[in-house]
Amino acid sequence: MQNIKDIYNFEINCLKEAVKHASNPYHTFVLSTINENFPETRTVVLRDVSISPLKIHFNADYRSNKVKELIENKNSAVLFYDKDRKVQIRMKCTATINFQNDISLKKWNATALQSRKCYMGPYAPSTKLKDWHPNVPEEFIDSNPPLEQSQKGYDNFSHIELTVLELDILKLRYNGHIRFKVEDEKIYYISP
């Protein structure tokens, strides 16, 4: 039987690796926020993982609903699933939104030109449209913006840090599933 601390450390390492590799199943995760009485859920890209305290990071358009929802209520839930290894990670998190500050600037400077154009859209995300529009400047639909013009995207760029309050790992196994929780630096089994 594997020690749950070892499983935990292994999974945290997988999360760190996933930041760098788009093919890693943990490269994207499902983020749920609270919108009045309804949960809202969507996929985002894992951009960073930091330790002590454990935080996961993603980027978002500051004008988007998810950011509005996190400003209104900083509590969120996160889901990762590795289909091949059959491991699910659930997290309860609290959000810090970095917008027009030192942290957002540092992250923006590390953002690829290709990603920057997503923040240059004329419309706020979720705006009702009469006709199709990809919401990137038309001149850059098939190309990357030059560095100087790409800086316009910084007006809408935000970097979100999710501090993990509670973590639930489920590892499916033919010879008995393993499930455990990590909270307040305590780690303990729970029934699968």
Ligand SMILES: Cc1cc2nc3c(=O)[nH]c(=O)nc-3n(C[C@H](O)[C@H](O)[C@H](O)COP(=O)(O)O)c2cc1C
């Ligand atoms: C594979 C994938 C990755 C995505 N990554 C991000 C991301 O990193 N940040 C983001 O804001 N939206 C991302 N999106 C788009 C969101 O899922 C969502 O559709 C959009 O941001 C609007 O969400 P909202 O209205 O809840 O704010 C991604 C979508 C997919 C399918």
